[in-house]
Amino acid sequence: TKFTLLRRTCQEAAALVIAREDRQLKLSDAVALKLHMMACKACPQFENQVLTMRSAMAKWRDAA
């Protein structure tokens, strides 16, 4: 089913969150990630870590 196609585990969602730092996700992956994030309690926390890292590297780069 379409729903099965869009299902992602936390491990897959975490990999997509990291991949997003270096490349544009396929539309199906982006939608699946969005759906997973809406239903999951743990993954938004992981995403927050990745976004903090992004901000940290931007600040580190400025200082450098």
Add this chain to the structure above:
Amino acid sequence: MATFEEQLVEHRVYLMRFARLQLRNDAWAEDAVSETVLAALSKPQTFSNRSQLKTWLVGILKHKVIDMIRLNCREMAIPDSGMGNDSDELDKLAFQADGHFVNAPNDWGDPQQTLQQNQFFQVLDICMEKLPPALGRVFLMREWLELSCDEVCKELSVTPTNLYVQLHRARLRLQECLNVSWFGRLKA
């Protein structure tokens, strides 16, 4: 007041830190920094005081580091994606067989507060230094030299798939290092 030449010498240690972090080889880093100082000495008039001297020198250093990567790209070969799969090990520790987290990710709190602490950046530096050489190089080519993935692939002659795997490993390791060395410490 220090002369231009004296100021250049004063910045050498600072420049070495970044060259070493990116190139992971003391001899190459020395060469890149020496080339940077030589370029600055040969054209001091191009430094127009619009930016800090340090900032201007780092701009030169980035070009010299890229030259050094081109010169030594064969020795910087990225391991095949299937080898040294430490991120797979990290995945095994972090995730159950069904793909759920073993333990929910740490709450890193307010990023703004974290990023105002100098100590955090000292820990970040240490974590970057601890990355294996191949991972550290590709990570910093993206984050410090600000090359696109296409450019990194071209410079290192690797496929995009291989590069994405290496970047995934680097980012995951760095995140885990910060988890243990900074955020875990705050929690304790």
